[in-house]
Amino acid sequence: MLLRAHHPEVTTDYGSEQAAMQAYLEQGAARARALGNRGPIRYDAEGEVAADILEAYRRTGFYVFEGVIGAAERADLERDLEAVLERAPAAEGATVDRDGRPALGRDCTAPTFFWSRPLGDPFGGTDIANGRHPAKMYEPRAAADAPDKVMYLFLGSLQFSDACLRLYGHPDLLAVAAAVNGPDFTPFNEGVWIKNPGQGASVAWHQDGVTHWDSPELDGGTHGFNFMAQLYGCTPANGVWVVPGSHEWGKVDIKALVAAAGSDRLPDAVPMVCAPGDVAICNRQAVHGSFANTSRDTRVTINFGFHRRRSVLGVVAGGVHNAVATYTAERIHERSRLIAYAIDARRQRYPHETPHAYAPFAGAEDAYRWSPAVRPTLRDYNLLDLSI
Numbered sequence: 001m002l003l004r005a006h007h008p009e010v011t012t013d014y015g016s017e018q019a020a021m022q023a024y025l026e027q028g029a030a031r032a033r034a035l036g037n038r039g040p041i042r043y044d045a046e047g048e049v050a051a052d053i054l055e056a057y058r059r060t061g062f063y064v065f066e067g068v069i070g071a072a073e074r075a076d077l078e079r080d081l082e083a084v085l086e087r088a089p090a091a092e093g094a095t096v097d098r099d100g101r102p103a104l105g106r107d108c109t110a111p112t113f114f115w116s117r118p119l120g121d122p123f124g125g126t127d128i129a130n131g132r133h134p135a136k137m138y139e140p141r142a143a144a145d146a147p148d149k150v151m152y153l154f155l156g157s158l159q160f161s162d163a164c165l166r167l168y169g170h171p172d173l174l175a176v177a178a179a180v181n182g183p184d185f186t187p188f189n190e191g192v193w194i195k196n197p198g199q200g201a202s203v204a205w206h207q208d209g210v211t212h213w214d215s216p217e218l219d220g221g222t223h224g225f226n227f228m229a230q231l232y233g234c235t236p237a238n239g240v241w242v243v244p245g246s247h248e249w250g251k252v253d254i255k256a257l258v259a260a261a262g263s264d265r266l267p268d269a270v271p272m273v274c275a276p277g278d279v280a281i282c283n284r285q286a287v288h289g290s291f292a293n294t295s296r297d298t299r300v301t302i303n304f305g306f307h308r309r310r311s312v313l314g315v316v317a318g319g320v321h322n323a324v325a326t327y328t329a330e331r332i333h334e335r336s337r338l339i340a341y342a343i344d345a346r347r348q349r350y351p352h353e354t355p356h357a358y359a360p361f362a363g364a365e366d367a368y369r370w371s372p373a374v375r376p377t378l379r380d381y382n383l384l385d386l387s388i
């Protein structure tokens with residue numbers, strides 16, 4: 001097994017920062033518990049997502065939905081992700097897997113697998129991704145026998161995993177997407193973060209959005225959100241942290257925040273702590289990031305984001321997840337077929353659930369029946385991601 005929830009043999013720590021980091025993790029967890037933004041997905045008498053959930057999400061910029069993915073579905077996801085790891089390139093740039101077979105993604109044009117030095121910060125203080133990660137994170141020292149590079153992220157995940165596709169069509173999560181972004185919500189992108197203990201890279205503090213910051217119409221929801229589904233759960237040590245409320249601050253001077261803090265430990269940030277099967281929703285405008293994973297616990301996050309249609313329709317954007325382009329109605333429709341296929345794939349596997357009725361494809365469901373024959377048509381689907 002390449003995937004394991006716990007690695008008791010790991011002994012890495014934050015070196016000179018260890019004591020300060022330990023205190024910070026505990027204090028952050030206590031601040032998070034006080035926020036009142038976690039619990040199961042609930043509905044009101046009219047079948048709408050409960051108003052207090054939406055209020056807490058809009059107030060803090062995130063919410064932890066508890067118990068969304070049951071044990072059987074998690075086992076499906078784990079099996080699929082194990083298979084992806086087995087077939088992933090053996091090293092950065094390799095075209096074969098660890099057994100010398102043609103690697104997954106070798107025929108993809110879109111960038112698929114991402115690598116970092118173990119416990120490194122590949123983005124902080126660089127111009128990568130439009131320079132949206134302005135401050136470097138502390139990089140702890142990895143074990144002497146750690147590999148030179150570790151894979152920490154793959155994108156376009158729906159083309160590689162039926163289980164990820166079925167999760168993408170989860171009716172409760174899509175109900176939340178419709179409640180937050182409107183019933184005609186659109187996709188953003190999908191990926192899987194794998195942060196192995198003693199190796200997992202940090203993601204420097206950032207806000208995701210790159211467009212619209214100067215728009216008079218900017219509000220706390222302009223750049224959409226990501227769902228972050230947890231296979232094994234996540235802790236203060238290996239999870240994503242958020243500065244509560246920062247999605248409402250417009251473009252934040254993150255470099256100044258870090259300078260004022262005197263370290264990468266932003267004083268108001270809190271961790272999104274999850275049990276296995278919990279799914280966090282995280283506003284893309286919120287200041288967020290994650291520390292190098294020196295803990296003994298693996299974090300596997302199945303990420304998928306959604307936008308308001310008016311935030312992407314007719315917009316010229318790209319450059320981070322996809323090439324710069326105008327997001328026409330045709331492109332949005334073509335990219336949204338993944339939602340239609342996901343809903344059908346889920347309906348076949350979980351016939352007792354009521355599928356989400358995705359408004360933009362109402363009446364066209366028969367044209368989007370999922371079967372293994374459709375899978376090859378998904379290759380490189382993420383070239384049409386809708387990054388803003």
Ligand SMILES: O=C(O)CCC(=O)C(=O)O
Pocket residue numbers: 193202203208226239240288289290301303
């Ligand atoms: O999972 C992580 O560590 C970072 C995720 C993130 O920053 C994002 O999805 O925008």
